[in-house]
Amino acid sequence: MEYLLENEFLQAAVSSQGAELVSIRDKAAGRELMWQADAGVWGRHAPILFPYCGRLRGGAFTHRGVRYEGGQHGFARDMEHALVEKDEAHVSLCLEANVLTMEKFPFAFRLVNTYSLEGCSVVHHVQVENQSGEDMPFSFGYHPGFACPFDAAHGTQDYVLRFSSPQTPTVVEVDEASGLVTGGTHTLFENVTDIPLTDHLFDHDSICMKGLTADTLSLVETGTGRGISVDITGFPYVLVWSVKGPVRFVCIEPWHGLPDSAGATGEWLEKPATVHLAPDESWGTQLRMAFQL
Template sequence: MRHTIENEFLTVTVETKGAELVSVVDKATGAEMMWDGQKDVWPRRAPILFPYCGKLNGGHYTLDGQTWEGGQHGFGRDFEHEFVGAENGAMRFVLRANEETRKKLPRDFALESAFVLDGRTLRQTITVTNTGDRELRFGFGFHPGFALPFDDKHTTTDYELRFDAPQTPVVIETGATSGLVTGETRVMMENSDVIALDDRMFDHDSTCMSQLTAKTLSVVEKDTGRRITVGLEGFAYTLIWSAPGNPNLHFVCIEPWHSLPDTETFGGDWNEKPCAAALAAGESWNTTLEMTFDR
């Protein structure tokens, strides 16, 4: 089921499955600014990645003396989240641990999603609470996809990704087929604030950038200045991605993450896996994705 909030600028719609942001419409123009989820290209729009990002080495991990299977990006995006309510330009959802989630992660938790509109800015805040009596370790990442081009008068090369300050990103390499962290790194560019866009740039899959100092990364229409801006502060990693194998970019994802996929040599022990947080009973952790739609 879908639920909506709006203000004078934007109409925002969220799906209860995965508490996934599925639509942001500019009210002045009627333009849809999120990717539309075409199944033959990429059927998602803005999934949340919980309780880990990327892939597990071998597709499983060990915890409490047992082996647990897991697909890419965890399971938070795949379950129905309870709609808590909407008022005053805000709405909330929650996924609580249950019999089905414990088949994937044997821990108790509450995963809350809050969406708040402030002018042309949408803030999506995730709060994870340990509702059990054992330590809760987890990773987390955001994965919003923004539609390209903004209109039928522009093509991919009319856009660029632009940091708010010059950067020298260090790319964390992943295996071409495994999706696992190889341990190799490279410098993506030196002291530049622009990443050019072209239709073939994601044929190798995503690019994971670390050691960023920028506060924001925007997808910018060069001739008009129209843009969508994503906040990066507080995130260890930022990925950019679009579905490979298509003749044109239909969308671009700007993905702030707090954790990484497994390494190619990781042994699988969940308690040794680097995480976004390790919560004692009753503790909570939160993170906020800020998106500004200047269209």
């Protein structure tokens, strides 16, 4: 089921399947701002990544001697989420541990995704509750895909990825074939504010950055000033990604987590770059996407 949100500036739609934001429209221009999930290119809009980000080494992890198999980015994006509450400009959806999730992740949890329209911004708040009797390590990541170019009059060369302050990001190296962290790092950009968008920027898959101090990372149309600003404050990792070839969308992905490393033991309690949540505790994070229309 899709839930529709609206305010003076924006219309949005959130699907109960995966609690996924599937549409944001500029009301004045009638323009769709999100990637519309062309299955021949990339068949998603803005999936949520839980309880891990990226791939598991060997496609599985082990906890207390039991092996749990899992695909890329966890399972929450592929499950039905129940409605908690809704009004004109916000909706909350919930996924709770059940028989199916316990086969993939042996912890009792409650995951609540809340979307709110605030002026020309969409705010996506996440709360995770540990309802288990033991510590629960997990990761969470955002993966919104924005339509780019914004219209037929512009091309890839008209866009930049813009930090709110000059950055020299450390790039976390990920093996392109396996999707696993290699342990290496390098510097791809030095003291930059703008990264020009090109049709070859993502030839080797995503760019995973750490050590960022900027408040926002934006996708900007240089000739008009139109853009999308993503608040990246407090996120240890931020990825940018699109499919290879001509740019049709750009994902800006703040993550609390990383894929497994090539040398990972597979023991869930030893997985690095995770949030550790004590029993009966809760944890929250928030993504703000501001649209310069």
